[in-house]
Amino acid sequence: MGADYKVAVIGLGSMGYGVASSLLRAGLTVYGYDINEAQMAKFREAGGAEGALADVAGDLDAVVTVVLNAAQTEAVLFGDGGAVPMLRKGAAVMSCATVAPDFARRMEAQCAENGVLYLDAPISGGPIRAADGALSVLASGTAETFAALKPALDGMASDVFEMGDSAGAGSAMKAVNQLLVGVHIATMAEALTFGMTQGVDPKRFYEVITKSAGTSWALENRTPHIIDNDYSPKSQVNIWPKDLGIVQDIARSAKFSAPISGAALQMYLAAQGMGLGAEDDAAIAKVYAAMAGLTLPGQE
Template sequence: MEGEVGMRVAVLGLGSMGAGMAASLRQTGHTVTGFDVVDASRNAFAAGGGTAATSAAEAAKGADAVVSVVVNASQTEALLFGEGGVAAAMQAGAVFVSCATMDPDAARSLAARLEASGQHYLDAPMSGGPARAATGELTVMASGSAAAFGQARPVLDAIAAKVYELGDAAGAGAAFKMINQLLAGVHIAAACEAISFAAKQGLDLKRVYEVITASAGNSWMFENRVPHVLDGDYAPKSAVEIFVKDLGIVQDMARRERFPVPVSAAALQMFLAAAGAGMGREDDASLARVYASLSGATLPKSDGTKE
């Protein structure tokens, strides 16, 4: 099946990212079966015309590629090797495309276990968000064997605008993603600190946004997240808990390497503060509300007033 279109693909995890990826795969001619442990996600996928399985193993049976869109290494391990795991259901030569953000050591361990059974493992964390997932324009940071890349190629072509091939073994893709997450988490924290500091000084926040996005202090995260603060809208497009997890992984990796990461450590404390204040499942721009609560700054509310 290597290199062909019209593959049989299982997508495991049908949240905002997985559902969009499944839609992109279907739109490019692949036969997609999806599964999610959340009934509502599975039902929404079926209502949209997808084929929903009753278990992960059922979805994976007979698939040429299994795309895993779960949160972390422990969920990936359980999906592969736990009770009813897909490793036992996958056919020989199929590829498991792991999109979770995880420690590179975990990716290497999972790959070794699966490859010992005759299947392929592609370490393929992604970046881009739900909108790009739905249009097949993600960025994928992938590493794995030539066989894994070959088997996964039609899937990658369907879900991504950019695929970076970063090494011939699992772990490199995960490491690249963690560098991205270090920067993303720090930039979100810095953006929220800056806009809250501006609010404390009584500045017009819309003008602050206009000026900074045209100046050297701008960042992609400032440009993307500060509008959430201006609108007082903290519905989760990317949740606080994601960076509690990812910056925690950065700290673990750095500790093993005896490498100092003080800036990302400070950012992690702000994400922890937001999660501890009950905002863990809300948008990561909620860090601005933590800064505001600590300082007495006033931020916009969703109704246009200030809080």
């Protein structure tokens, strides 16, 4: 394979740029597209291939979309100048955004109408693992689709969880994971600030809880941001009203009552309402602190 395998990455944000760079490092021919021209230029300087999507699309083996949500996914695949109608028969799309399972099934069907394969492939792991080619992918699609995308999956992921043989299953598991992570981050903030009202220092909280039954991956990952007063966005607050909103949308369709993730969603909405949307998601602790009259480490 190597350079004979031609792939376009659409969306060169913090995740997509890492994916595109990892695919370059894997020796593939990689085109990078983004609405931000500077990001595209930066990627070409780093070794990205030259050419407008309309000019190269017919020659591509794969398109990997690493955009924010379902609306952006549909736009880059089927909107004005969208990729799918320009692809050759048998080319494959890997869709990495977190979307509802029904949306993924619809995209798979629309791709099939164009003779294009579709992998429902939400990713997990954050920008650092994206840059290292070490993402987790929760993927579902036909065996033919997995085979067609193998060079791309090999280059960007350390773990590919095969969730089923059609679109929807990958997105379902991603929603399950996001329900857990979203609640765990918010609960860490609730517990940390609750502890502060009882004289428990955040550093001591971290030391003790990470060795206790109360620990979670999210707590271990996010608590240091609060202790260090570092709210530069590794993962934004804005992710959570979107992803827990998808969870609630799916739950409503399924007549499934999800009260705990519903409560967590309200706290992320409050964080957005307080103007914290673009901060790291650990900033949800600022909502609790404001509501309780507490001062987090390093804050005035």
